Amino acid sequence: MSIFFFQSNGVRLLLILLGVVGTLFAPWWVSPLCMILLSLRYPAWEVPFLGLLIDLVWLSGGSGFSVPLFTIVGVCMVWILAPLREQFLIR
Amino acid sequence: MKPSFSYRPPHARRSGRRSLITVTFFVILVVLADWALGGAIRVQVRSLSATVTQWGLAIGDSIVNTGFFSSRRAEARKNQILTEKVAQCEERAVGYDVLKTENDELRAMLRVVGSVSGEGQGGITAPIASSIRSSPYGTFLVGAGAADGIAKGALVLTGGGFVVGTITDVGTHISTVTEIFAPGATIDAAINSATVPVFGYGGGNARMKLPRSLFVETDDIVFAPGFEQRAIGVVGAIASSSANASQDVYVHLPVNLGSLRYVYILLSE
Numbered sequence: 001m002s003i004f005f006f007q008s009n010g011v012r013l014l015l016i017l018l019g020v021v022g023t024l025f026a027p028w029w030v031s032p033l034c035m036i037l038l039s040l041r042y043p044a045w046e047v048p049f050l051g052l053l054i055d056l057v058w059l060s061g062g063s064g065f066s067v068p069l070f071t072i073v074g075v076c077m078v079w080i081l082a083p084l085r086e087q088f089l090i091r
Numbered sequence: 092m093k094p095s096f097s098y099r100p101p102h103a104r105r106s107g108r109r110s111l112i113t114v115t116f117f118v119i120l121v122v123l124a125d126w127a128l129g130g131a132i133r134v135q136v137r138s139l140s141a142t143v144t145q146w147g148l149a150i151g152d153s154i155v156n157t158g159f160f161s162s163r164r165a166e167a168r169k170n171q172i173l174t175e176k177v178a179q180c181e182e183r184a185v186g187y188d189v190l191k192t193e194n195d196e197l198r199a200m201l202r203v204v205g206s207v208s209g210e211g212q213g214g215i216t217a218p219i220a221s222s223i224r225s226s227p228y229g230t231f232l233v234g235a236g237a238a239d240g241i242a243k244g245a246l247v248l249t250g251g252g253f254v255v256g257t258i259t260d261v262g263t264h265i266s267t268v269t270e271i272f273a274p275g276a277t278i279d280a281a282i283n284s285a286t287v288p289v290f291g292y293g294g295g296n297a298r299m300k301l302p303r304s305l306f307v308e309t310d311d312i313v314f315a316p317g318f319e320q321r322a323i324g325v326v327g328a329i330a331s332s333s334a335n336a337s338q339d340v341y342v343h344l345p346v347n348l349g350s351l352r353y354v355y356i357l358l359s360e
Contacts, residue, residue, distance in 0.1 A: 021147075022225070023140075023225065024140055024143060024144050024147065024221070024222065024225060025144070025147060025222055025225060026222075026225060027224050027225065028224065028225055028226055028227040029227075032227070043108075043110070043111065045110045045111055045113075045114040048114050048115060048118040049114065049118065051118075052118050052121060052122070053136075054227065055122075056121075056125070056132065056133050056136040056137070057136055057137060057140045057221075057226075058225070058226040058227060058228050058230050059133070059228055059230075060228060060230050060259040060260055060267050060269045061129075061130045061133065061259065061260045061267075065126055068122050069227075070227070071118055071122055074118075075115050075118060075119075078111055078115075079111065079115070082108070082111070
């Protein structure tokens, strides 16, 4: 196990916590920023969950189906950035 | 052909990809299930988030009230109280203008169908149960729901009678309000006998384009024909240039949305 394991996972955990807390308390751009940072640095399966959380809490159903924008963006980000991470991340 | 190189071991790549595939399917499943169940999952998550928000605010208050940040806190609190007082006074002043305008119109017309002040319609006061600035969709939660007689489409007003938004999702004790000036929202508004679309920007702000020949002043009141001719905002600024045939008029709610603690919800008859 690398000596950077806990440090790296600590940052990841911090970003996840910030994203979750930010969804409820912080300005709206905090959680998307955490999603971007997470998907750039980690193969973060938490990113679609953060997007889903934002949509479940804030997206209004209105009449009919509303597009869950942040869920879609979260899923797209982790998949689109996967090749980039796989080539350049050093663990 | 040269084989592709990666710094990461292949088993880590496979494992990461498997997790992502599982999560992607799970997330899609939740979205579809929520849609199929008519928003049942959303309602549960919102109830939980409202509870967490209340806890968070209570914890924040407790920490602040320990006195650790006393000098800074006292100043900040004083500042906040004064800001709220100014906002309330401004809103009351504009509310007075609304009543005056209404009175003038009533005097001008012998008979007016309906009432701007909402006579004959019941309503309840509900606390705001979430942060207003946290939503990217221009929504917020209020602590009243179907159990209190709230229905979809009910109008949500400030204390001064300005329409903030409408109820778009109803839970048992929590409802979602979508601001009429939510980002990307467009509604028809009337100002000085002209009816034009208003484009919402979120945070109680909106913009409209008017012909330059139409005389508009700051603090003019904007009404919404779609909301029983109720007031929806006041003119905050006007950007006009002699090179243009039109002028940009910036509209805002006369009360800071962030300082709102309670809203008034009109119940459908």
